[in-house]
Amino acid sequence: MSFFLPVAHALVARKDLPVPVWLFAWGASIVLIVSFFALSVSWRAPRFEEDRWRPLGAGLSRALLGLPAQIVCGLVGVLLLGLAIYAGLRGTEAPDRNFALTFLYVTTWLGFPLFSVFLGDVFRPFNPWRSVGRVVGAGFTALAGQRPAHLRYPEALGRWPAALGLIAVVWLEVIYGASGGVAVGLAPHAAAVAALLYSGYTLAMMALFGAEQWCRTGEVFSVYFGMFGRLGCFGVEDGRLGVRRPFAAAAKWATVPGSAAVVIASIATTSFDGAQEGAFKGALESTFNHLTDAGFGLTSALRLTDTLFILLCFAGVGLVYLTGVWGMASVPGAPSFKKLRAGFAHSLIPIALAYLIAHYFSLFVFQEQAQFTYLLSDPLGTGTTDLFGTASSGIDFQLLNANAIWYVQVGALVIGHVIGLTLAHDRATAYWGDYRQAARSQYWMLAVMVAFTCFGLYLLSVANA
Amino acid sequence: MNSNTGRAVAGIAIIVVAVVLLIVLKNGGSDTSATTKGVTTIVIKNGKPVGGIAQLTYNRGEQVRFKVDSDVSDEVHMHGYDIMKDVKAGGSVSFDFPATIEGVFEAELEGRKEQILELTVNP
Secondary structure, eight states: OOOOOOOOOSSOSEEOOOOOHHHHHHHHHHHHHHHHHHHHSOOOSOSSSSOOOEEOOHHHHHHHHSHHHHHHHHHHHHHHHHHHHHHHHHSOSOGGGOHHHHIIIIIITTHHHHHHHHHSSTHHHHOHHHHHHHHHHHHHHHHHSSOOOOOOOOGGGTTHHHHHHHHHHHHIIIIIGGGSSSSOOOOHHHHHHHHHHHHHHHHHHHHHHOHHHHHHHTOHHHHHHHHHHTTSSEEEETTEEEEOOTTTGGGGGGGSTTHHHHHHHHHHHHHHHHHTTTTTHHHHHHHHHHHHHTTOOHHHHHHHHHHHHHHHHHHHHHHHHHHHHHHHHTSTTOOOHHHHHHHTGGGGHHHHHHHHHHHHHHHHHHHHHHHTTHHHHSTTOOSSOOSSSOTTOOOOTTSSOHHHHHHHHHHHHHHHHHHHHHHHHHHHHHHOSSHHHHHHHHHHHHHHHHHHHHHHHHHHHHTTO | OOHHHHHHHHHHHHHHHHHHHHHHHHHGGGGSOOOOOSOEEEEEETTEETTSSEEEEEETTSEEEEEEEESSOEEEEETTTTEEEEEOTTOEEEEEEEOOSOEEEEEEETTTTEEEEEEEEEO
């Protein structure tokens, strides 16, 4: 017996049409032409190894980074997290009418990567856990007369907790939530409980290792959003706000162990979500049927199938990257495999961003209309509250037509590809003194990038088909 | 470029072009998908669509027409277009609206959270 696979999402009343064949062909052709052009450019000296940071006005720094601003931003972050948890626990069980799900999974999870690229690490001041951790730390210092003692963070662990946490966050929404056996997504109540558990875990880790240390390496949202913040030109150094060369800060991002795992996890989880209703549909269905035949219940078979495939995606994306690294290591004059593996991870950040935009751009535009109208006016979805008079508004699905969405999707992948190539090429010129060898090493990274971009285009061309 | 690297580049190019061609050829037929004509009837038995989820495809501007015959009482919700109509057990309800929004949409039996239709509107 074969079952219908319920893989519908909680929030989306609308899914994207598959990218048409002609646009797919154009996208892939442009990627190829750009890539060959990149090979022929003789780029002899690295340009992104120095970030050329220079401070902006001291008044601006004081206003945006001073203690009053820190307190206001921290309070806003704590209040919004509290509202989301409260709405999830007490509000309607309809995911699309409850503030919690859209706020956590669309506004925050998809919004911060986008805004961080342009504005820098904007999540940091709003991070509710960091704010609570700092207040507790300051209180302890005042009472005990000494700063709290922390354990030394194991350096080898690096950003691995954040990478695994990232997979868990996506797993909760697209696997645990979407596989309840019916076409509804993650229940707001489950999202709120997860947020509470995550808060407890995060505060405990901050108590052990210190708030700032945990935000640098372990706290999923800080690490993930901060990674995208490295692409842009705004940053803070020694308490001063400044501007730097775009992309240059990204070049220093992956010096912490496990960083490659974070960016690979991002590409892999987005790939899985994009592929489940297109490229992987047949494979998912047959695995699911095998598992139900073997005696698993419907829900556990579905969750097991999806979990298996999201882990396969992680392994697959990782393997493609490591193949590229292995290839580069064979070029004369190459540094060690380990150094190469960490040294080129940042070149995948633009690809991760491009995947995010390609797969979630339309969802973000449509769902944010809900966020700022009825979900804000009626956060619990009771139908009786109307705080701002917008509770009866709906989503205007005519805001974007299919063509606009297609061009954004393909455009994002092509631009991400170009930036990724540029960053990799730049790093190669820094590692290989001889620019000919540097260029040779980049055939490997070129193949990796072409693989990711064409796979991304392919996922779009068969999505929801 | 020396001859070795030239060969490597040519190799990559051939592989990628081959993959692109393969996908284009494989999908070639599905690009001009036929649109649905007439009125489709979706029969609901024991709260589930008979024959699985119905698939309807239209081009933008055409008229979407379908009928739901149900043996259970529920509300049929056409998502995206946000049209809701009640249906009684043993009764039927008709939908007739212009395809103005592009994308893929689902219609559900709202109370049961059971998807009965996937509506595709192409540009």
